[in-house]
Amino acid sequence: MSGKILETENVTVSFDGFKALNNLNFSMDAGELRVVIGPNGAGKTTFLDVITGKVQPTVGRVMFKGRNTQRLSEHQIARLGIGRKFQTPRIYLNLTPRENLELTCNRNKNVFATLFGSLSISEQRTVAGLLETIGLSAKADLKAGLLSHGEKQRLEIGMLVAQSPDLLLVDEPVAGLTDEETYNIGELLLALAQSHSIVVIEHDMEFVRQIARKVTVLHEGSVLCEGTIEEVQNDPRVIEVYLGQQSETEEVSKSE
Amino acid sequence: MKEEENGRSRKIYHFPRVRKSQQQNEKTEEVATDLNESITASSEQISPLEKQEMPEKENGVNPEISNLTGDKNLDREEVTEQVVSPNISEQISASPPPISPEKEEMSEEEKWKNRKIYHYPRVRKSEREKARNKQFSHSTTVPRSDSPMQLARSLTQKQRSLLIEAGVVAAIAFILIFIMPPLLTVLGQAFRVSLLGRFLALAIVALGIDLIWGYTGMLSLGHGVFFALGGYVLAMHLKLQIPADASIQLPEFMTLYGVTELPWFWKPFYSFPLTAVGVFIIPSVLGAVLGYLVFRNRIKGVYFSILTQAATIVFFNFFNGQQKLFNGTNGLTDFKTLLGANVSNNQTQFGFYTLTVLLLAAAYALCRWLTSGRFGRLLIALRDDEPRTRFSGYDPTGFKVLVFAISAGLAGIAGAMFTVQTGLISPKAMDIAFSIEMVIWVAVGGRASLVGAVLGAIAVNFGKSILSEQFPEVWLFFQGALFLIVVTVLPDGVVGWLRTEGIEKVRSLFGLRKYAVTYPSLEENPEVQIEREELETED
Numbered sequence: 001m002s003g004k005i006l007e008t009e010n011v012t013v014s015f016d017g018f019k020a021l022n023n024l025n026f027s028m029d030a031g032e033l034r035v036v037i038g039p040n041g042a043g044k045t046t047f048l049d050v051i052t053g054k055v056q057p058t059v060g061r062v063m064f065k066g067r068n069t070q071r072l073s074e075h076q077i078a079r080l081g082i083g084r085k086f087q088t089p090r091i092y093l094n095l096t097p098r099e100n101l102e103l104t105c106n107r108n109k110n111v112f113a114t115l116f117g118s119l120s121i122s123e124q125r126t127v128a129g130l131l132e133t134i135g136l137s138a139k140a141d142l143k144a145g146l147l148s149h150g151e152k153q154r155l156e157i158g159m160l161v162a163q164s165p166d167l168l169l170v171d172e173p174v175a176g177l178t179d180e181e182t183y184n185i186g187e188l189l190l191a192l193a194q195s196h197s198i199v200v201i202e203h204d205m206e207f208v209r210q211i212a213r214k215v216t217v218l219h220e221g222s223v224l225c226e227g228t229i230e231e232v233q234n235d236p237r238v239i240e241v242y243l244g245q246q247s248e249t250e251e252v253s254k255s256e
Numbered sequence: 257m258k259e260e261e262n263g264r265s266r267k268i269y270h271f272p273r274v275r276k277s278q279q280q281n282e283k284t285e286e287v288a289t290d291l292n293e294s295i296t297a298s299s300e301q302i303s304p305l306e307k308q309e310m311p312e313k314e315n316g317v318n319p320e321i322s323n324l325t326g327d328k329n330l331d332r333e334e335v336t337e338q339v340v341s342p343n344i345s346e347q348i349s350a351s352p353p354p355i356s357p358e359k360e361e362m363s364e365e366e367k368w369k370n371r372k373i374y375h376y377p378r379v380r381k382s383e384r385e386k387a388r389n390k391q392f393s394h395s396t397t398v399p400r401s402d403s404p405m406q407l408a409r410s411l412t413q414k415q416r417s418l419l420i421e422a423g424v425v426a427a428i429a430f431i432l433i434f435i436m437p438p439l440l441t442v443l444g445q446a447f448r449v450s451l452l453g454r455f456l457a458l459a460i461v462a463l464g465i466d467l468i469w470g471y472t473g474m475l476s477l478g479h480g481v482f483f484a485l486g487g488y489v490l491a492m493h494l495k496l497q498i499p500a501d502a503s504i505q506l507p508e509f510m511t512l513y514g515v516t517e518l519p520w521f522w523k524p525f526y527s528f529p530l531t532a533v534g535v536f537i538i539p540s541v542l543g544a545v546l547g548y549l550v551f552r553n554r555i556k557g558v559y560f561s562i563l564t565q566a567a568t569i570v571f572f573n574f575f576n577g578q579q580k581l582f583n584g585t586n587g588l589t590d591f592k593t594l595l596g597a598n599v600s601n602n603q604t605q606f607g608f609y610t611l612t613v614l615l616l617a618a619a620y621a622l623c624r625w626l627t628s629g630r631f632g633r634l635l636i637a638l639r640d641d642e643p644r645t646r647f648s649g650y651d652p653t654g655f656k657v658l659v660f661a662i663s664a665g666l667a668g669i670a671g672a673m674f675t676v677q678t679g680l681i682s683p684k685a686m687d688i689a690f691s692i693e694m695v696i697w698v699a700v701g702g703r704a705s706l707v708g709a710v711l712g713a714i715a716v717n718f719g720k721s722i723l724s725e726q727f728p729e730v731w732l733f734f735q736g737a738l739f740l741i742v743v744t745v746l747p748d749g750v751v752g753w754l755r756t757e758g759i760e761k762v763r764s765l766f767g768l769r770k771y772a773v774t775y776p777s778l779e780e781n782p783e784v785q786i787e788r789e790e791l792e793t794e795d
Contacts, residue, residue: 075650114634159648163648
């Protein structure tokens, strides 16, 4: 798979003069698992907004599979094969996890197909399989509003997987999860990376080390550094901007 | 002792042994399911029978297991029966790779040992099913099990509950048509029959508004327009029923204003079939066009409501001003015959009453069909978080336009039936107060429930008519008070309240146990309740 699945060329997003993204040049091969890290305010979520079409770039363009996504609306971009998991779990609280998954794994998303069609057996099996994977089989028929935060995160990741996109944009998947759950999500993402392209935004360095092959560091809206996790962690610019505190605490914890 | 027992019960039979051989690569799944199984297994409420069923029913466990991983940090030493938490925290702090070989050995033993445990959640489950099949609750969840055999069995359960519901609706329709009128006549309240007919027509509008507001989250404060349009269509047809031997073949009001020729848009309404279709289609098309322009531009929320109000004002002023075309403020009245029968005749009126009941049943069936299944869930998703549905790949415009058009069509039908039973249609039906009243009916009855919309419409209107008879001066205060009560005390409406709290009250009346979402020993144990309150007040 040699094609570049995602490329941004000189993307600048300016909100009334404040540049959330500033000449961002990012590219990613198909089938890659890329982790994007950076301090808060670096523009990571805006980066995902630009890719999914929520925000239009002021300058520059985003190419998904070689195609300019400029004037497409969010649902068209989603149908092209981009799926997104949000920073805080955005699931439908009044529906059960099973119904949440059914909504997203629906293949044909126009009005009459949803109205007149019903779930095919394969979709039901997909939903059942996903419920096992995310560990919500026991609570599949409770209202999602009753789930705990970790379970909501897992449900949202399940919804993303159900959509079966080519490119997964995962925004802080393990925020608020325990070590055990973090490890599980990491394994899940690695398994998915075998057949999908994934962009993960994270702050948890342990988790990043578990899953990352290539890491991109964003700072103030542009790419600061790219490379493997070791290169990035030893880069002085990155340490100054972001990881400075982190490496101290790691030394402390290693010595214990 | 407790620790040992719990330690033993932790490693109980876990059915992923079957699935592990299929998916050796997904360690995640194993761990997740191991976690799952240990959670389900360490609760002593699970019967071995249920566990054996687990290969088929993958989540056949009671929903009482909830918030387990969430609550694990709370100190629960008083709970003697289900010591779930300490187990889980132990389990989790263990290293992530599953300890499979040990578990496989233990599972046979444990399976055998635990076969003797009494499983009272069995009773619970059937209670739950019964509660779900009651009239108030419309079960719309997909069958809970995943094997084909289980699916087939629970499918007939769903079909059964649908049949029961259809039977209830048919029974109510029967009662309304055949029993209520004679009953009311006997009680000396014969005039209430025609009132009931009118209120049933209004219930159809309420269904339409519930469809777009309760389920899709679009508050339309201008449905009076569609209501009145339907009424006008039928009224035009009725006014055109001039006896063939009359000297002037025009509705009388037109001669008053010196109109000599019938305007072009009156002409299609000579024919009854066209009128009957137009009653539904014309408001629908108008609703679809208006809706498309609005939803395509992503206008929603308060702005949408204001737009509908503006539309109301536009139409009101138009109809009010058109003396020559629609008789302006006076409206269309004095209907003579319809299809040869005298309109004011008692028998014809009873015919209209019956037709209204049947149309209400049909409208209920239509709304029920729309709000169940995937489409209904998508409507709820649109109500709760529309941008999220866009990111999932859905284009909300088409769905909202369809639902809005159907709701407008229902309002048109209601308008027609109301007109023919009242004998009058005027622009007053288009004004804002009436449209807001429609919303109040739905708010009182219960927003996300179809039964609530119907009941709300009938109850509020009956209340209004009774109160305005008894207290002619102050009944407006009652209406205001009703609105305040609903907004402050019953935000979900009467039916919404009944579904959540009312069922509890009924159960306590009959001495049944409270339906606990988590473990009964946690929810009903007064010590735990006190502790929980203390913890909450600390936060």
